[in-house]
Amino acid sequence: MMTQTLQACLLATICLVSLPGCLRSPLIWQRVTLNQPLTAANVSFIVDGTTGMPEVVEKLGAPDQMVRAGEAVVAQYHFYNGKYFRVDYGWGLRFLIPFYSPDLVLGGGGLATDVFQVTYNKHWVVRDHAFAFHSHLSEFRLWPFNE
DSSP, rough: OOOHHHHHHHHHHHHHHHHHHHHOEEEEEEEEEESSSOOTTTTOOTTTTTTTTHHHHHOOOSSSSSETTTTTEEEEEEEEEEEEEEEEETTTHHHHHTTTOOOOOOEEEEEEEEEEEEEEEETTTTTEEEEOHHHHGGGOSSSSSOO
């Protein structure tokens, strides 16, 4: 008796655990963010002409990219923001026609890169710093075609 109950519980657990992998929702929103986004508050300690590279690296971490520009060095911190939206209009048909479920998918989204850039002089002191925001390029769009 106990063995049958244990087997039934085990079978039910396996079925319930595997069920989410078999079914998906007709609406899917996905968002991916790589690297910690920087804000003006995060970089408020930087004073042009005063702050050195060791202090910037200590508070913000190592830059993603460093490029020499004449006697200056440009350090860049990248952070990525991606969004995707998808609607499957054929999702409900899988219950009416179990052996054939058409995918009628409409989706859209984008990936954008935001950059914080610091320029150092030849003595490794901050010459200037600025943000370049492109996050508006990664917005959710219900209609995937351009207007």
